Amino acid sequence: MKKVIIRKTEEIENWRRNINSEINFIPTMGNLHNGHIKLISTAKNDNSNVNLVSIFINPLQFDNKLDLENYPKTIDNDIKISFSNGADAIFIPSIEDIYPPNNKNIKFLKAPEELSSALCGLNRIGHFDGVCTVVYRLLNLIKPKNLYLGEKDWQQLLILKNLVLKKKLNVAIKSIPTQRDFDGIPLSSRNVHLSKNERKLIRFFSSELVEAKKIFQKEKKIYLNEIIKKLLAKKISIEYLEHLHPHTLQKAKIGDNISLLAGAIRCGETRLIDHVFLMRRRPIIAIDGPAGSGKSTVTKLIAKKLKLLYLDTGAMYRALSWLIIKESIDYKKEKKLQNILKDISIVFKSNTNSHQDVYVNNYCVTKEIRSQKINSIVSKISSIKEVRKFLVEEQRKIGESGGLVAEGRDIGTTVFPHAELKIFLTASIDERAKRRKSDKNSKDSQEIDLHSLKELIKKRDFEDSTREISPLIKANDAIEIITDGYSINEVVEKIIDLYNDKIPKEAEIE
Numbered sequence: 001m002k003k004v005i006i007r008k009t010e011e012i013e014n015w016r017r018n019i020n021s022e023i024n025f026i027p028t029m030g031n032l033h034n035g036h037i038k039l040i041s042t043a044k045n046d047n048s049n050v051n052l053v054s055i056f057i058n059p060l061q062f063d064n065k066l067d068l069e070n071y072p073k074t075i076d077n078d079i080k081i082s083f084s085n086g087a088d089a090i091f092i093p094s095i096e097d098i099y100p101p102n103n104k105n106i107k108f109l110k111a112p113e114e115l116s117s118a119l120c121g122l123n124r125i126g127h128f129d130g131v132c133t134v135v136y137r138l139l140n141l142i143k144p145k146n147l148y149l150g151e152k153d154w155q156q157l158l159i160l161k162n163l164v165l166k167k168k169l170n171v172a173i174k175s176i177p178t179q180r181d182f183d184g185i186p187l188s189s190r191n192v193h194l195s196k197n198e199r200k201l202i203r204f205f206s207s208e209l210v211e212a213k214k215i216f217q218k219e220k221k222i223y224l225n226e227i228i229k230k231l232l233a234k235k236i237s238i239e240y241l242e243h244l245h246p247h248t249l250q251k252a253k254i255g256d257n258i259s260l261l262a263g264a265i266r267c268g269e270t271r272l273i274d275h276v277f278l279m280r281r282r283p284i285i286a287i288d289g290p291a292g293s294g295k296s297t298v299t300k301l302i303a304k305k306l307k308l309l310y311l312d313t314g315a316m317y318r319a320l321s322w323l324i325i326k327e328s329i330d331y332k333k334e335k336k337l338q339n340i341l342k343d344i345s346i347v348f349k350s351n352t353n354s355h356q357d358v359y360v361n362n363y364c365v366t367k368e369i370r371s372q373k374i375n376s377i378v379s380k381i382s383s384i385k386e387v388r389k390f391l392v393e394e395q396r397k398i399g400e401s402g403g404l405v406a407e408g409r410d411i412g413t414t415v416f417p418h419a420e421l422k423i424f425l426t427a428s429i430d431e432r433a434k435r436r437k438s439d440k441n442s443k444d445s446q447e448i449d450l451h452s453l454k455e456l457i458k459k460r461d462f463e464d465s466t467r468e469i470s471p472l473i474k475a476n477d478a479i480e481i482i483t484d485g486y487s488i489n490e491v492v493e494k495i496i497d498l499y500n501d502k503i504p505k506e507a508e509i510e
Helices: 009-019 034-046 065-070 075-084 127-142 151-166 189-193 196-219 224-233 295-306 313-326 334-342 372-382 385-398 411-415 429-438 443-447 450-466 488-502
Strands: 004-006 023-028 050-055 089-091 146-150 172-176 237-244 258-267 270-279 284-288 309-312 346-350 356-360 404-408 421-426 479-482
Touching: 004 009, 009 127, 023 034, 023 127, 034 050, 034 075, 034 146, 034 172, 050 075, 050 127, 075 089, 127 151, 146 151, 151 172, 151 258, 151 270, 172 488, 189 270, 196 224, 196 258, 196 270, 224 237, 284 295, 284 411, 284 488, 295 309, 295 404, 295 488, 309 313, 309 346, 309 356, 309 385, 313 346, 313 356, 313 372, 313 385, 313 404, 334 385, 372 385, 372 450, 385 411, 404 411, 411 421, 421 488, 429 450, 479 488
Parallel strands: 004 089, 023 050, 023 146, 050 089, 146 172, 284 404, 284 421, 309 404, 421 479
Antiparallel strands: 237 258, 258 270, 346 356
């Protein structure tokens, strides 16, 4: 594809009409650095879409005319950097093009007060209004499929996600972690203004945030006043330093698994921001839903793609059911069952095919637990108070450090009620019966006619949803996904997008 530079807004529509492709959009204000390069190269490597970089110094984002005048302008180098790192087109409009003086159709937006009044919004009055206005204008001109943004400007990222949601724009926001220079300070177009001494100060500030994160990982505490004292001792001018919830930007609570430690300082005439994410444990994805909804297949793929542990809680109940049948255990006798449970070991092990095998007391039962015989009894076994108590405790032990995706029927309601992402995966009975019928790993299902299979699924649904202990219900904060008509990969990508929206990329970096 021929690389092009577009300078007029009216040229955008013609260009878009001729490319016959979806667009990845990377908005910038120029003076490109390695952070911008990472955005452009990530977009290039993500898919086969056309990559458009915009270079526009938005006057609405500046509350100081001198700051606007002094903003670094390196247009020739920016063009070279963009094209050499994956841009197919560069949009370089003038102020008059973006904000025509006589065009009453330009919408000057207000950023949501709940997100814009904290942190940078305390002193940069109107800044986020300007961000929303220009991005909304650019998105309507370019109509991209994906919008690539950096997590360095975390507050701005939240505000733009809100904009896309409220305006119902058909664009996916893709974020990348904060990119840092050789000395650990976040890359910024304003870094060129720093003297050697000022750079030392911002380096000290960033290192203190990193140190606070290390302390938090050990002690689960944040010592905000101690950090402030250290910064003031270095005569660093603190604009703000806050410990907040990463999505609401309200004060962090003790129960928040992920929180944000964010600050802004002034070095001479230059204002710089930095942050770190604090985690008590790694994230958990809880996927619930009825039998045959595709939970196992979807969960395995998500675990593989996100490099999370796959916890098949259903297999644990099946394994226990298998043992009860094999040993002819009278599970109706409560005390006897309690004594037996004390000596049972259920373990998952990865096999040579990168799949998990299930072991009961060191015996592999992976294939045996998928029989129709187990299907017919597992719901009854699952409803036994002692069984659920035993296995829920086992599952919680596995999930203490997080970093897993679990599937079952009560994961989001009972096992991991504080999971970062809860999904309720379901499908129509017709669809689920067809899937069971075509499941080559379930010989029993293949031998039963479709009508009988539907009746068995209805019966299982009724038993699961009406049992007294931990019934199958959708958690209040779960996102329901009906999988009829969607491929497995489409469902997986949908859930991964939801995960990425909840979990900052930086939070996953050790």
